[in-house]
Amino acid sequence: MSTPSVVNVARGTEGGRPAMRTRKGFPAPVPFLYPARNSEMDAPNRHAELFYLQKQIQSQTPMVIVLEDGERLDGCIEWYDRNSLKVRGRSRTLVYKSAIKFMYKLGDNG
Secondary structure, three states, X not given: OOOOOOOOOOOOEEOXXXXXXXXXXXXXXXXXOOOOXXXXXXXXXXXXXXXHHHHXXXXXXXXXXXXXXXXXXXXXXXXXXXXXXXXXXXXXEEEEHHHEEEEEEOOOOO
């Protein structure tokens, strides 16, 4: 059985990288960095998206939301934020925007 490598905290490096501090023998979590987003480039599309969603919420338009895996949700958009939509259909469902392939009004041909 081999022992895990030990970080030399006094020297502060392991293999050329700075050592993470440990607490009572537990390693510190590895930091997770979100990818940088250029908000200036997203601004025109973002405003159009928000305007469209707000209009559908106010008029309570029945919508069809097709997800990336092909699943279809029917209902009215009740609420939204930057990453998700709340859809009221047979039940209330919270859908990540990243999982949406496309959506259209129920009466339109998708």
